[in-house]
Amino acid sequence: MSLPRIAVDAMGGDEGVRVMVEGAALARRRHEKFNFLLMGDRAQIERALESHPGLAGAAEIRHCDRTIEGEDKPSQALRRAKGTSMGEAVAAVKRGEAGAAVSAGNTGALMAISKVALRTLPGIDRPALAALLPTLEEQDVIMLDLGANTECDARNLVQFAIMGAAYSRIVTGRERPRVRLLNIGTEAIKGTDEVQEAAQHLRDASTLAIDFDGFVEADKINRGDVDVVVTDGFSGNIALKAIEGSARFVTDLLKSAFASSFRSKVGFLVSRPATELLRHHLDPDNHNGAVFLGLNGVVVKSHGSATANGVANAVAVAARLLEEDLTARIRQDLAELGDHLMTNGSANNNKIESDAK
Amino acid sequence: MSLPRIAVDAMGGDEGVRVMVEGAALARRRHEKFNFLLMGDRAQIERALESHPGLAGAAEIRHCDRTIEGEDKPSQALRRAKGTSMGEAVAAVKRGEAGAAVSAGNTGALMAISKVALRTLPGIDRPALAALLPTLEEQDVIMLDLGANTECDARNLVQFAIMGAAYSRIVTGRERPRVRLLNIGTEAIKGTDEVQEAAQHLRDASTLAIDFDGFVEADKINRGDVDVVVTDGFSGNIALKAIEGSARFVTDLLKSAFASSFRSKVGFLVSRPATELLRHHLDPDNHNGAVFLGLNGVVVKSHGSATANGVANAVAVAARLLEEDLTARIRQDLAELGDHLMTNGSANNNKIESDAK
Structure with a gap:
């Protein structure tokens, strides 16, 4: 089983920190063995955690004083990623400090940052x-x-x-x-x-x-x-x-x-x-949590407008994919499949879609 | 106002002649000034008309002993069109015997036949x-x-x-x-x-x-x-x-x-x-009747599975577009618009999509 720790971009989403933290707390009750890295403004996260002592005991805060904005283009987001709550949530997966990242922020930015940080699996051109x-x-x-x-x-x-x-x-x-x-x-x-x-x-x-x-x-x-x-x-x-x-x-x-x-x-x-x-x-909310498939790591996108219950479902998707080790399964399928993949090697691999698209 | 006569492909649709004729009869009650050309098997149409004396008095039957089939590719349908109920319904519009054609048959075939018979309006590359x-x-x-x-x-x-x-x-x-x-x-x-x-x-x-x-x-x-x-x-x-x-x-x-x-x-x-x-x-059924826009004439496609009421709605769409003279209006808009049309003259004009598409 993969590392039972999930990095949460606490600043993404329309409703902000309170909803993201409450969502993580709800998910934690269902998946007790998981613990959390909460990325974002420390003071705001600490305030939100006051109502959720269960999560507070199972979470570590990583202070980030910047965020990726909804209007950031993927290329801008890539340049600004370091030090943002979204960028650091994905970086934690890259460094192996967390098995999965969850964000309710800008989808194009999350895609670009995840692709560059985690790279696609061998045999996959695009996530x-x-x-x-x-x-x-x-x-x-x-x-x-x-x-x-x-x-x-x-x-x-x-x-x-x-x-x-x-x-x-x-x-x-x-x-x-x-x-x-x-x-x-x-x-x-x-x-x-x-x-x-x-x-x-x-x-x-x-x-x-x-x-x-x-x-x-x-x-x-x-x-x-x-x-x-x-x-x-x-x-x-x-x-x-x-x-x-x-x-x-x-x-x-x-x-x-x-x-x-x-x-x-x-x-x-x-x-x-x-x-x-x-x-x-x-x-x-009951179907919240879209997954970027094809990366070396699990990244889950929560709806920007999800409630705490929706965020909890997105976090639960991440937990389930870690428990079942989705990445290893895809990697194994790919290894067995060889020539059906029609991969063109590295030509398209890990290229970021232009902003004009 | 355009010619108040509508050509109906009586053989198209999953339910066949009875539903098409009943639909035309229902539409006729709502649009009393319209009369009809019914294309298809004369014996079957006459039998269906027995229950609809109002329509029988306002309809002319054109016997066609062939039909376009659901599995016909557009190119096959084009070759076979002459003498089929669908082909003759469209041909009646071309010859000016009817203002509009209505069919519940094969969509790709109806599109191809209509485009070749009626041609696109000047300035329109594709209907x-x-x-x-x-x-x-x-x-x-x-x-x-x-x-x-x-x-x-x-x-x-x-x-x-x-x-x-x-x-x-x-x-x-x-x-x-x-x-x-x-x-x-x-x-x-x-x-x-x-x-x-x-x-x-x-x-x-x-x-x-x-x-x-x-x-x-x-x-x-x-x-x-x-x-x-x-x-x-x-x-x-x-x-x-x-x-x-x-x-x-x-x-x-x-x-x-x-x-x-x-x-x-x-x-x-x-x-x-x-x-x-x-x-x-x-x-x-209440929204039945899709229109091929951009042709020299009105062609309406009824759902293959429409009930008589649905067919009546499709016929009513044709009647309304004739009453309001849609084709003349589009032609007039096109004439006024000139360079916004981005037309490339005749290069793509009236070309039929390959069957492989």
């Missing part, structure tokens, strides 16, 4: 951002990339499929996760050249421990019959946000419909347990 | 598929392209913006529709080169009668503060299906939640009017 989404079945579905890479070639997509499958094996316990490429149709002739070429490679790669069966359309992501949905960061980000927005749209409609008549209001009160269940199932 | 989506406000939002063009350059996106705005003016009555490019963030540095270049052009085009203000993310499509969402066909198709799938996901969850306890069932019955309103608002 990808992966998250768990709810389905109609018990099991969540993993989707990647969610925006780390605006444009992807077939090789990137194949590598994402392998990394997503490794993550899915931990989450589902399934030996051969059901992996599909996101596309605009399920017929073989549909989609871009990149998607078609990636599909061909995954079909040919019969030794891979994945159940690959072509394409999935965006309306089937949540049906519960797919474990990993692979796509480029542009489409993945659009699919993820469209799903979130549409779910919110329906629940907003529902609220206004229920508020529109006395009879509906009564109905709503009587059926409260059902609507609470719905609310719980759709609450983004 | 785009546009549909109305529900929002939290009274007014629907138009999104395009929804899958006609897998890959688009900046010029295509600018032309889509102009065509979408013309459609929106008819639907909303708004002189300067609020147009946004779909992107993975609202900051100027986000997105692909194509999206950024298109944004720059639309920002510079101050004489355009549109309210352009950069980007919209996929979770904001349904909020009701945007009239036209412009994107390439790959992302647009993914966004559209993600929205549909997520809405269905939430309503399925809701159904199972309400079915899970006696108390919830009672609540559900009491609040039935609210949930009926929701069902009505989200029913895809």
